[in-house]
Structures are given as structure tokens and as C-alpha cells.
Amino acid sequence: MKITVIFPLLLLVCSGCTDQNKQIAKQQPCPQDINAVLREMTATLTQQKFEMRLLQRENKEHAAKLEQQETELKKQETELKKQETEVDKLKQQLKVGQVAFSASLLATGSGHVGPFPKQTTLIFKHVPTNIGKAYNPHTGIFTAPVRGAYHFEWYIGTQGGAQPSGAVLVKNSQHIFIAYEHQPSHYGSSANGVTLLLEVGDVVFLRLWVNTKVFDNSNHHTTFSGHLLFTM
Structure with missing residues (x-):
């Protein structure tokens, strides 16, 4: 009689453990899903790095253009001042000439x-x-x-x-x-x-x-x- 009672209990316990293991297995992601997420993250990171390098290069080119434009403006200002000086000199020469x-x-x-x-x-x-x-x-x-x-x-x-x-x-x-x-x-x-x-x-x-x-x-x-x- 004792054996008859214990055996159904063991079946019940084993059945409960099996269901719990299945539930835990469902909660944990599959290794294949993790690899896919990692690949996606890697691809995203690579794209961001590429875009960052591209942006940095564009910024450098833009800064170089701005510097070149500034240099040209300084040259033009210097040339304008030189011309103004020459004009003033000619005016002075005409005046005292x-x-x-x-x-x-x-x-x-x-x-x-x-x-x-x-x-x-x-x-x-x-x-x-x-x-x-x-x-x-x-x-x-x-x-x-x-x-x-x-x-x-x-x-x-x-x-x-x-x-x-x-x-x-x-x-x-x-x-x-x-x-x-x-x-x-x-x-x-x-x-x-x-x-x-x-x-x-x-x-x-x-x-x-x-x-x-x-x-x-x-x-x-x-x-x-x-x-x-x-x-x-």
C-alpha cells in the first residue's frame, strides 16, 4: 500500500519538474538568436564608425576650405591696403609734385x-x-x-x-x-x-x-x- 502511494507522488513531482524546466527553457533565449543580435549590433556599430569617419573627413575638408577662404581674404585685404597706400602715395606725390x-x-x-x-x-x-x-x-x-x-x-x-x-x-x-x-x-x-x-x-x-x-x-x-x- 505504501509503494502504491509513493509512486504516484514521484510521477507528480517529476511531471512538475519537467514543466518547470520547459518554462525556464522558454524564458532563456536561444543561442542562435543571441548571435543574430550580436551580428546586428556589430553591423550597426561598423556603420556608425564609417559614418563618423566620413563626417570627420567632411569636417576636415570644410575646415580646410574655411582656412583657405580666410587666407584668400587676408591676401585680398593686404593687397587692398597696398593699393590704398599706393593711391595715397600717388595723391601725395601729385600734391607736392x-x-x-x-x-x-x-x-x-x-x-x-x-x-x-x-x-x-x-x-x-x-x-x-x-x-x-x-x-x-x-x-x-x-x-x-x-x-x-x-x-x-x-x-x-x-x-x-x-x-x-x-x-x-x-x-x-x-x-x-x-x-x-x-x-x-x-x-x-x-x-x-x-x-x-x-x-x-x-x-x-x-x-x-x-x-x-x-x-x-x-x-x-x-x-x-x-x-x-x-x-x-
């Missing part, structure tokens, strides 16, 4: 200047022409306003006598040419001219030679003139 003056020694009256024991700057006070205001009638000095070639001429008059007449043209501190005349009696004159390359700020003037004299009156015999030939 109109340079010419003529002056005679005495503003009024007549008489001699000199002689002096040393070279003395001659101040030409009568100034009928001073285009560009490069000549200073208070100092007798011409100052170059622009780099270029300038032409100068000077004439000296003398009424004769023991002292000769002489005037030397000076560029900065350099003696260039001299006009010299020794007329024992009556009226005499001498003249000279020169073309000089001057830098901005160079000065040109006439000095009375040592122990010489020059004559001038209302007829303006002793003169100093100059003008700009062209800029350089």
Missing part, C-alpha cells in the same frame, strides 16, 4: 651783400614765385618735399671793384657748383645750374663765397630759382 620757386636777393633798394670773412648763406627775399612753399624766404633754404630730380639755377651780379663775386650751391653740407666772377670795373655777372636727386628733407641753398660780394637792385640781377622735374 607741383614745386617751383624764383627769388631775387633784395626785396627793395639796391646795393651789395658782402664781403664776409667766411661763407655766408644768402637769403633771397624777393619771392615772386613759390609754388609748393618749399623755399623759405626767411632762411634762404629750399627743402625737398618729395623724392625726385630737381633743377636749380642761380645768377650773380657785380658792379666791379677789388672783390670778386661768387656764390656756391650747397646740398645739405656738400658744395656742388659755384658761379664766380671778378669784374674790376663796370657791371658783370655769372651763372650756373645743376640737376640734383634729392630725398625728402634734403636742403639746398646758396652761400656767398669767402671775401666776395654780390650786387642786386630793383632789376633783380642776383637770383636763385629751382623746380621739381619729376618724382622718383
